[in-house]
Amino acid sequence: MGDQFxxxxxDDDLLVEVELTTNLIIAATASDDRLPQYEIDRILGVAHFA
Structure with a gap:
């Protein structure tokens, strides 16, 4: 019987999502305060449109 785990x-999309989540966790752990929205957006690669 094989190991179920x-x-x-x-799943490339899932791997990207896990990497983004990991980056957020690392940044949040390293920060003394709550991460500002612009920092979260930068980590996630979100572009701001004016």
């Missing part, structure tokens, strides 16, 4: 993950 030993699976191959081949």
């Amino acid at each position: 030993d699976i191959s993950l081949d």
